[in-house]
Amino acid sequence: MAFWGVELKPGRPFVHNFEQERGRLHVSQATLGNGSTNKKCIVQCKVGDKEPIYVCSFLPEKLETCPLNLEFEEDEDVTFSVIGSHSVHLSGFFYGESEDCCGNGSDDYEGAGSDSDDPIEFEYDTEDEDEDGSSDDDFSMYPPSPIPNSGVKIEEILEDEKPTDENGTSKKSKKKKNQSNGTDEGNTDSALLESEDEDGFPISAPRESKTKSVRSKKSDGTEDQDTEEEAINEKARDNVDERKGLKKRVRDDTSKANDQRVTEKKKKKKKNKKNQQDDKAAVTEQDKKNESQEVEENKPSHVRSFGNGLVIEDLAMGKPDGKRASPGKKIGVRYIGKLKKNGKIFDSNIGKRPFEFRLGIGEVIKGWDVGVNGMRIGDKRRITIPPAMGYGTKGAGRDIPPNSWLVFDVELVNVN
Known part of the structure; x- marks a missing residue:
């Protein structure tokens, strides 16, 4: 595999041509690049003269990366372009041309490495001999482990003799040999040997080293990609949760605003009702005042006194059928x-x-x-006026000092 990446810029499409030497293209991820707006950005793909197809879309500060799983092996041109004002980074890899995993046509290793697109090649040294001149032909049919050397020394048991037991089966005396370098156990550095059990056999842990090797191999590719995809999915879930929280806050704010409007309407209605009651009370009080004034007018006495100090005294009566002075009418008086x-x-x-x-x-x-209210033409009155109903604390020029009580003798002459 070979890494592939390209930056798509607005208004500058990228054209991909299939090359036999590099193999088919696999696009695995798209990431939002630089831009100046918060509007949506879309990546589209067009094969030959066909209609373009949307590959993915982004929303700045909300969704800025997208995992893909697209492969291209078309003979026609594949054009990638971006719609929006942001650039987009596409990344992936090429699948190279695969060969036979053994490379020598031997049937002994047919199918080895078939589970991987990047087969592991093995080298065999068929001319290794032990120190005593014996050959390793007995073990040449077993290929060495494809797992990289992890620093653990793996020991093998070699046959020296082939005694026959009672059943005619040959027994082989066992001799320890270091497989990693072909030397006997006596020449091996004791610091590199594994621990032995009580019978003298080594206790090895090839599975653990193999697991570490496989993990280290995966850490260069698949595992990182899975971790990145999990992070992307986690971010997408966080965005969904954030949108749900935002919707909930909007609903809560709307409900609160509605409750506030209802409360204000109730307060306003209550206030209007109170104002109406106050108006009714004011009208009632005014009616009572008018009634009391009429009662005062109908009294046989010619002097009427009010609580604020105003005094009205009738000095002379005009014609009973004369026009009466009332609010809104234009009148003429002498005083x-x-x-x-x-x-x-x-x-x-x-x-x-x-x-x-x-x-x-x-x-x-x-x-x-x-x-003057209520006088008829020809009526004469003496009106004693307190400061509050006269010129108050300011007075009027040099003739009327502040806080002065005034006395007017008034005669009604005409009413229009």
């Missing part, structure tokens, strides 16, 4: 204004044209809007 403290006159229009204003809309001080 004399005095300070209650010392009786000093600060204003008057006696002998002049009547003073006209619209009653109840704030064109005059509050004491006038209340004190």
